Amino acid sequence: MNTPIYSRLLEHKTLDYSPFHTPGHKNNFFKENLFELDLTELPDTDALYEADGIILETEKNLAKLFSAKRSLISSGGCTLAIQTMLKLACQRGKKMLFARNIHRSAVNACALLGITPKWILPKSDNFLFTGRVLPEDVEKEFIKDTEISALYITSPDYYGEITDIKALSEICRKYGKLLLVDNAHGSHLAFLKENQHPVHLGADMSACSLHKTLPVLTGGAVLNIANAEFAENAKNAMSLFGSTSPSYPIMASIDICCKYMSEKGISAYRKLEERVLQIKQLAENLGIIQPDGLCDNTRICISTPNIENQIDFFHSHKIESEFCDGRNAVFICTPFNSERDLKRLENAISQIHGHPETVPFTFTLPETALTPREAILAESELVSVKNAVGRISADSACPCPPGIPVVMPGEVIDSNIIHLLDESDLIHVVK
Ligand SMILES: Cc1ncc(COP(=O)(O)O)c(C=O)c1O
Incomplete structure (x- = not known):
């Protein structure tokens, strides 16, 4: 074979x-042979969801590095950290405000947890990149709908744009809302000259893909919790989604990364x-x-x-x-x-030149017919975008740039959005 x-x-x-x-180690960091350390949960190797030994110790090291109240290791990527963060946030209510430039892991988590998302669009002068949600727009949404329990944003975005988390955290505090940050691309921000890490700037929780920008094996991530209210239930929430066989090479690589960041990093x-x-x-x-x-x-x-x-x-x-x-x-x-x-x-x-055209991204949110949960769990079929007008999407579709999904599961695909997509692409729609 x-x-x-x-x-x-x-x-x-x-x-x-x-x-x-990614990964951030660029196959040029580890001297240790992590291969031969592929073990499992044993009497002396602790257990991820009942950590009270070496795993808890490493989590404490992570919490120290990121100035968090509690940090949870994930060997299931940032996806698992995001699922956990959203599960915990549900304690405060299931209607949340999401910046629309959201990764599919969060959309799927909404479906699994029955969260009702309300969307807020990032603003940009030209949509050559994604843009950022503005604090004043967030405030208007909080005033309009008092049932919203949390704001969820992605920062930095794929293009490296960082949102004004400090300003958002002040607004969230003023209105008693949680601030949740998908910081998948920004674990290293805690260590730069100006600390732009979300937890440092006032986020309640932040999910970080350690493996993307720090020297950690692919799959290594952390959920950093700043709000102590969520610490107690955190492991239980993670166990709902995570594998019962966490990768020890990945977890050991997080350990080695922590040591490096506390010394030369x-x-x-x-x-x-x-x-x-x-x-x-x-x-x-x-x-x-x-x-x-x-x-x-x-x-x-x-x-x-x-x-x-x-x-x-x-x-x-x-x-x-x-x-x-x-x-x-x-x-x-x-x-x-x-x-x-x-x-x-x-x-x-040095060989690139010329000016890009502005991306024609005039977009209004489509009508919602179903919740993400109803749409994702419904029976679906694959059709071309061209033939999907009027149908309810069972998936999200995201033109890049600007990296903002124009349709989400449960929304009706209307004629205003198909010109933003490739009409021959296939999309899952509810049957
Ligand atoms: C913004 C964002 N969030 C979350 C994820 C999921 O991270 P992971 O692949 O570590 O599960 C990604 C992955 O690319 C991402 O780009």
Whole structure:
């Protein structure tokens, strides 16, 4: 029998691309052989959901690093941390306000938990990137609907844009609402020159994909809880969704990452910040459009209007990006990228020019016919977007840019949104 996955991974390694994608360790950090530590819950290795030994100790280290009241390890990615965060937030009510640029893990969690989402759209001058929800818009929603129990946002977004969490947390506090932050792309923000980590800025809970931007094996994540009200039930909530076989190599990698961040990590990330800012400056000098306002200093996002096939272009420069959406390219940098990687990126960027057109994103929220739970659990069929007008979506569909879903499960697909999608794409609709 052949070994399709294993063989392709070996083959990919020989291509020698500079990795500007996750995981943050870039296969260039661990000296330890984590492979041989693939064990299970044993009398001396603690248990994830009943942690009172080594796992609890590591969780305490995480809480110290992130200044949280309680931190919970996940080896099931940020998805598990998000599910747990939403389950806990349900204690305060099941109607929540969500910034519409939401990852599908949260949409699915809403369906599983029976949460009724209300949506708020990010604002942007041109929608070349996602934009951000504005505090004054959030406040209006809180005044309009007093049943809303929480605000859920994604920050930073995929393009590296950071929302004003401090301002949002003040509004949430004023109206007695929870602030929940999907910080999947921002674990490292706690260690940069200006601490932009959501928990530091007033979020009640924040889910972080450690593996995306810190040196942790893929799947390693943490739920950071700042509001002590949620600490007691947290493990129980996580056990509702998580595997009963947590990965010890992943959990051990979190341990090793914590030690690194408490010793050399902070200075390495701050050095990286400066180097990446040089590259961003180079792009700016060349007239390349990048997201403006407060952004992640370690992530590069550029518009590439003169490049037809972005992936081929970057491959020709021996670069693998995190994401190319046809208009923009995203590069995740960590201290485990070499100077050779960064030079390759500079070289590629120096060949990009031209101004992107504004993305025509005029969008009003579609009508809601079912809850996400009703729509996702209903019998569905796959039809082309072109033939889906008038049908109730059982899925979300998200054009990038701007990375804002134009239809969510339970919403009616109307003629105003199909021009924002590829009409030949397939979409699940309720039968
Ligand atoms: C914004 C956002 N949230 C959550 C997730 C889920 O994270 P994970 O893959 O660690 O489960 C992702 C994954 O890409 C994401 O981009």
